[in-house]
Amino acid sequence: MDYALINQICKKFLEIKSAEPANISGLMKLQNINGGIKSIEKEILETLDNAKSEIYNIVESAARDYYAETAKHREYSVPFDENHAIMFLVGQTKQEIYQELTKILDLNGMGFTMPDGGYKNFEQAYHETINGAIKNIINQSGDIDEYIKVATDNLTEHGLSKRILPQNGDMSTAKTRNIEASFEMEMRYRLTQMQSNMAEILAKEMGATGYEIDWHSGYRPEHDFGGKQFTFEEMETKGINDKLLDYNCLHYKIPVIVGVTPPRYSVEKLAELEATELVRHKWGGKEYTLYELTQVQNRYKRSIERQEREIAAILARGQFEDRAYMRLERLLEKYDELSELIERLNGSVATESKVDDENIVVTDDINTADQETQMRYIWDYIINNWKLTEEQAAAIMGNICEEGDFSPLKAQKQQDGRYPYDERDNSDYISIYDINDGIGWGICQWTFNTRKQALLDYAKEKRTGVGDMDTQLEFLYLELTKSGYSGGGSTFVNMFKDFNHPEHVNDIDYLTEFWMKKFENPDDQSQAAIEHRIGHSRDIYEMFRSK
Numbered sequence: 001m002d003y004a005l006i007n008q009i010c011k012k013f014l015e016i017k018s019a020e021p022a023n024i025s026g027l028m029k030l031q032n033i034n035g036g037i038k039s040i041e042k043e044i045l046e047t048l049d050n051a052k053s054e055i056y057n058i059v060e061s062a063a064r065d066y067y068a069e070t071a072k073h074r075e076y077s078v079p080f081d082e083n084h085a086i087m088f089l090v091g092q093t094k095q096e097i098y099q100e101l102t103k104i105l106d107l108n109g110m111g112f113t114m115p116d117g118g119y120k121n122f123e124q125a126y127h128e129t130i131n132g133a134i135k136n137i138i139n140q141s142g143d144i145d146e147y148i149k150v151a152t153d154n155l156t157e158h159g160l161s162k163r164i165l166p167q168n169g170d171m172s173t174a175k176t177r178n179i180e181a182s183f184e185m186e187m188r189y190r191l192t193q194m195q196s197n198m199a200e201i202l203a204k205e206m207g208a209t210g211y212e213i214d215w216h217s218g219y220r221p222e223h224d225f226g227g228k229q230f231t232f233e234e235m236e237t238k239g240i241n242d243k244l245l246d247y248n249c250l251h252y253k254i255p256v257i258v259g260v261t262p263p264r265y266s267v268e269k270l271a272e273l274e275a276t277e278l279v280r281h282k283w284g285g286k287e288y289t290l291y292e293l294t295q296v297q298n299r300y301k302r303s304i305e306r307q308e309r310e311i312a313a314i315l316a317r318g319q320f321e322d323r324a325y326m327r328l329e330r331l332l333e334k335y336d337e338l339s340e341l342i343e344r345l346n347g348s349v350a351t352e353s354k355v356d357d358e359n360i361v362v363t364d365d366i367n368t369a370d371q372e373t374q375m376r377y378i379w380d381y382i383i384n385n386w387k388l389t390e391e392q393a394a395a396i397m398g399n400i401c402e403e404g405d406f407s408p409l410k411a412q413k414q415q416d417g418r419y420p421y422d423e424r425d426n427s428d429y430i431s432i433y434d435i436n437d438g439i440g441w442g443i444c445q446w447t448f449n450t451r452k453q454a455l456l457d458y459a460k461e462k463r464t465g466v467g468d469m470d471t472q473l474e475f476l477y478l479e480l481t482k483s484g485y486s487g488g489g490s491t492f493v494n495m496f497k498d499f500n501h502p503e504h505v506n507d508i509d510y511l512t513e514f515w516m517k518k519f520e521n522p523d524d525q526s527q528a529a530i531e532h533r534i535g536h537s538r539d540i541y542e543m544f545r546s547k
Contacts, residue, residue: 044105048098055101055187056094062191063090065387066198069214070254071502072389080502085201093194097187104182110162111176119161119176160309180305192245195252203255211235211253212263213244215273217346217384218290219251226251227265227273229258264546281345283338293342300335307331344470346385366469367408368425374406374469378443379544381473390545392499395511398537399520404443408469412440412447430467442472444520451479454486495519512537 064080071077081087111121120128161176177185199211215227225240235241235253244251265273280287288296307328314324366377378400382393397406404410411419411426419429419439429441435452446452455475456466464471478485480496495518504510512534517525 041107044107045102048101048105052098055097058187059094059097059191059194060090063093063194063198066195066252068500068502068505069387070199070202071505072391077502077505083201086198089194089197089201093190097190100186100190101183104162104179104186110160110179112161122160178305188248189245192249192252196241196244199253199255206255206257208255208257210256210258212256212261213240214252214254215265215270216250217273217277218294218342219277220249220291223249223251224274227263227270229256229261229263231258262546266546269546281341283341290342290345293338293345297335297338297342300331300338304328304331304335367467368427371406371424375540376544377469378406378473379540381470385473386477388500389505390541391506391508392511394537394541394545395508395515397540398508398512398533398535399515400443401536401540402533403440403445403520403522406443408442408472409467410442410445412445414439427467430465433466441466443469444472444476451486454479492519508537508541509534 063086067080067083067086107122109121111119111123112125160179162179162182202208203211210229210231212229213225213227219226223243223246225238225243230238230240240253243249244253277290280289281293283293283296307324311324311328366374369377375397378397379393382388382396383390386393388396400406405424407424409425409427409429411421411429413419413422418437419426421428429439433441433452433456435449435456438447440447441452442455446455455472458475458478459466459468459471462468462471462474466472475486479492481493483490483493485492499511499514499518504514513530516522516530516533522529
């Protein structure tokens with residue numbers, strides 16, 4: 001949105017540039033910008049209107065995800081679409097967000113944040129640019145181009161900003177905020193507020209006495225309440241409710257009966273997780289905690305946004321600069337490298353891989369670890385990264401046990417002798433990996449050619465390999481969430497949505513059979529085969545569930 005607005009405003013400045021230098025009367029005619037503002041406002045509102053359905057989908061998706069996440073803490077679970085209080089809240093949030101975004105995009109109060117920290121309304125800056133050009137022509141000095149450059153430089157260096165009027169109406173204390181940031185912060189705040197209101201509705205329905213706060217890695221040091229339970233009174237006295245409404249807070253609260261509802265994390269597990277937050281990691285010759293790395297990542301993001309705005313302005317002026325694109329490429333490269341590091345550190349176990357020139361052969365500890373270590377790794381990965389219930393994780397793993405024995409290096413034994421080996425570690429198969437050989441591979445025993453090809457392509461993209469545990473888990477999640485990712489159209493995506501239906505998220509038997517038939521779809525789907533997999537799932541659940 002920011003870049004599109006900059007493009008439109010730059011075109012208005014170009015009208016100044018297009019006037020003949022000697023034609024002062026022509027420049028003075030351009031001082032009337034009202035018609036131009038109307039055209040920009042119209043395009044802005046059309047863009048927002050086109051985005052309405054996407055905004056609504058984001059709100060509803062966030063609400064459904066939160067509702068499913070909290071379902072495991074409730075003794076009963078009314079289907080999402082039948083909870084009238086929740087549905088009313090979601091509808092209200094959709095309307096409020098759309099109305100607030102409309103206000104943000106009102107050109108009245110929109111302008112430039114200047115290098116000295118000052119602020120110029122767009123219309124004011126436009127008139128100053130014209131007046132400066134007229135003065136230069138009269139004095140026969142300077143260049144109109146110079147005024148255009150100054151105006152667009154101010155625009156792209158700090159971005160198009162919105163004057164935020166405080167509640168007391170005192171304009172002297174008003175703040176400016178980048179348009180893109182205003183969009184993002186408004187969406188985040190409203191979604192966080194909606195989750196908080198949903199939690200309060202659900203707390204009342206289930207007779208809760210407090211909340212458990214979700215834990216996530218890379219949290220701000222002062223937000224050390226994740227993974228713990230608090231009474232309603234403690235939520236207020238400790239200021240946790242206010243902190244949860246912070247724009248950048250990713251925690252959310254789940255209604256529980258304190259002292260009765262078992263916490264998701266044991267004291268030992270929580271201590272282990274929190275210890276990882278203090279570990280320092282090397283980046284760019286310095287050491288950072290995971291939280292500090294996320295702050296560096298945000299700085300890269302802001303630099304990229306500034307550079308993209310600069311390129312938008314350059315193109316709008318009808319120019320082209322290789323250097324601007326080269327700077328953007330360098331920033332994107334660094335951002336991607338850092339994001340990859342953070343993503344890897346966010347996993348429950350960080351591993352380092354060695355990759356050969358063909359990007360195929362990969363070896364590391366978790367790929368060749370013993371069965372129990374790999375089971376724990378997959379369990380933690382699914383729970384922490386996919387945000388599923390323990391019952392769901394157990395159902396998936398019960399099927400993985402039957403298919404790939406938890407090993408990313410498992411190749412399917414062939415009775416015809418093409419691949420006769422039956423060990424858990426079949427690293428030698430990697431060198432003859434063939435998408436058309438019908439041999440199942442990895443933790444899910446991918447067999448069909450389009451899926452094996454997609455796994456291979458993803459491994460090359462990640463610069464890991466088809467035998468890498470993280471790569472297979474990431475690829476599996478893509479199959480479940482991205483339509484057509486491995487030739488399955490929307491089949492797996494729709495299947496995963498049904499798998500996440502609140503009515504069944506705690507039913508291990510149902511989930512195991514569902515995953516077996518809808519995702520794995522083995523040849524043997526007899527009742528005996530179903531019971532066999534359910535047995536695996538129950539054993540895994542008892543082994544790893546929160547005590």
